[in-house]
Amino acid sequence: MxxxxxxxxxxxxxxxxxxxxxxxxxxxxxxxxxxxxxxxDDFYRENPLPHDNSFYNPIVPGWHSDPSICRVGNDYFMVMSTFTYYPGVPLFHSRDLVNWRQIGNILDRPSQLPALQGQPINTGGIYAPAISYNPHNKTYYMITTDVGRGHFYVTTQDPFGKWSDPHWLPTIGGIDPSFFFDDDGKAYIVHKEDTEGKPKWSNFRSIRITRFDTTTGDVFGEDMPFRESGVGPEERLDRNEGPHIYKINGKYYMICAEGGTSWAHSEVVYRADSVLGPYTRWSRNPMLTQRLLKANRNNAVTCTGHVDIVDTPDGEWWGVFLGCRPDQNGFECLGRETFIMPIKWSADGFPYMTQSKDTIPLVLHRKGIKREKNVTFGNxxxxxxxxxxxxxxxxxxxxxxxxxxxxxxxxxxxxxxxxxxxxxxxxxxxxxxxxxxxxxxxxxxxxxxxxxxxxxxxxxxxxxxxxxxxxxxxxxxxxxxxxxxxxxxxxxxxxxxxxxxxxxxxxxxxxxxxxxxxxxxxxxxxxxxxxxxxxxxxxxxxxxxxxxxxxxxxxxxx
Known part of the structure; x- marks a missing residue:
């Protein structure tokens, strides 16, 4: 035999x-x-998770940069950049912020990504997608930038299914657009844009807000600039980008990444009584950074920023953001990864994640949540x-x-x-x-x-x-x-x-x-x-x- x-x-x-x-x-x-x-990895072997509700940061390791998150009911959805890789914009799903699963890719048809060829692998293509849900028409939106062509968004009413072909927005410039849907049904797009006239300092950028018509699917009206005043290059707080707007307890909060994408990367927060401002800068900004810490420290997380925040059904707030894990000589092959942290609130009502020299935790816990066998993190x-x-x-x-x-x-x-x-x-x-x-x-x-x-x-x-x-x-x-x-x-x-x-x-x-x-x-x-x-x-x-x-x-x- x-x-x-x-x-x-x-x-x-x-x-x-x-x-x-x-x-x-x-x-x-x-x-x-x-x-x-x-x-x-050594860290995971040497630091086993102590409890069933423990989990590691980064929550999604490896190159998963520019995370954006939204919640509908008990379902959380998260997306990241893909640049010139295909399919574009991975879509992750979770019901507890700890156990994530990639359920697909939003841009999974050639008709959705017509202009990737010829662009540089790691600087072209799809930048900083932002995912949002509009409860007024029960529609999910993902808006992003193809730097070879411009801004566009796609929609669906079933995030587990297919998304639409792109709707292009040729009148909006810059990068990093994000939707905001207000309680009154009005919709806005906020994005980074070059300044008009002579900039206040090198690499100064402005954030602009544009009205959006959910019926026609197009922007309308004047593109309104939001500019910060009184902060200059002495603090390396420049190059505002990655803006998001939220309405929390009747106030409008805008968060933006600043300082570029390297070691000075950080996140800052502003607050206003109107979606169009004026916005007041938090006196204790940045709300997240690691730039004050030594780069060659053990188990360093660097370049942190590009935050998006989300609330839970129980009223907690969490933030996802990108960061890097270089060795003590500054080398890593993983790129910018997705981390998660709970949001704290200051006495004067501003959200934050770190202050001064706080470090990014690599082991976290979430009460009442049990870690599943197959997870995205650890070894x-x-x-x-x-x-x-x-x-x-x-x-x-x-x-x-x-x-x-x-x-x-x-x-x-x-x-x-x-x-x-x-x-x-x-x-x-x-x-x-x-x-x-x-x-x-x-x-x-x-x-x-x-x-x-x-x-x-x-x-x-x-x-x-x-x-x-x-x-x-x-x-x-x-x-x-x-x-x-x-x-x-x-x-x-x-x-x-x-x-x-x-x-x-x-x-x-x-x-x-x-x-x-x-x-x-x-x-x-x-x-x-x-x-x-x-x-x-x-x-x-x-x-x-x-x-x-x-x-x-x-x-x-x-």
């Missing part, structure tokens, strides 16, 4: 190799049996065998849908595409966000490459900061992709006749090791102690974190 099983498996392997060796017009097909991601294992008809919502491509290059079901099949990431057109790449400083990524690849073709695992920061563990005809190589020609760091002769080969990346903060395993053998080292800062935010710049995934290419440029 064992002999018959071996014969049967051999015939299946031969048939599979014949199938995947068949080429289409795009090149040979690389089959990835599975993809496994294991997070193993976890995430695996996909690609058995479904569609990709899971966590998967990403770049500059648009890569659907013409892949098929799912019994593994992921990727056709080698004649496109690299330097072309700024959609390549044959399917990836996910890095979410830990220490992680292991493993896949099994079946591929019979022709000359000039390559497939394997790709680590991506942007067009000029990548590592490619590439199976090519006759060898396995590790390539550092940067400006100019690719740099071959390591190469290993190997049979490439379509037999399975497993690939693995083990990351240890700023260092990565690359392994491979041929059928019947153990793991072999391809390259050790490779500098992971090549794909870090400090080296690559921009606003995204790094991703890792499966990549197939032909006619690679040298």
């Amino acid at each position: 064992k002999y018959l099983k071996r014969i049967s498996c051999s015939f299946l392997a031969i048939a599979l190799c014949m199938s995947i060796a068949a080429k289409d017009e795009r090149g040979s097909i690389a089959k990835f049996d599975y993809f496994e991601y294991i997070g193993n 976890f294992t995430w695996r996909d065998d690609f058995t479904g008809k569609t990709l899971r919502p966590e998967w990403l491509s770049i500059w648009g849908s890569a659907e013409k290059y892949y098929k799912t079901g019994n593994g992921l099949r990727l056709s080698c595409a004649p496109i690299t990431l330097k072309d700024r057109r959609t390549p044959a790449y399917i990836g996910r966000r890095l979410q830990h400083h220490k992680y292991t990524v493993t896949t099994c690849l079946i591929f019979k490459p022709e000359e000039g073709e390559a497939a394997g695992l790709l680590l991506v920061k942007n067009e000029e900061h990548q590592y490619f563990m590439a199976l090519r005809k006759g060898n396995l190589a590790l390539l550092q992709i940067g400006r100019g020609a690719d740099k071959e760091i390591a190469t290993q002769p190997i049979k490439t006749d379509g037999r399975p080969i497993s690939l693995r990346i083990e990351a240890r903060g700023t260092l990565c090791d690359f392994y491979y395993k041929e059928e019947g053998n153990g793991w072999q080292l391809l390259a050790k102690d490779i500098d992971a800062t090549h794909i870090s935010s400090r080296r690559g710049g921009g606003f995204t974190g790094s991703t890792v995934g499966m990549y197939a290419v032909k006619n690679q440029r040298e």
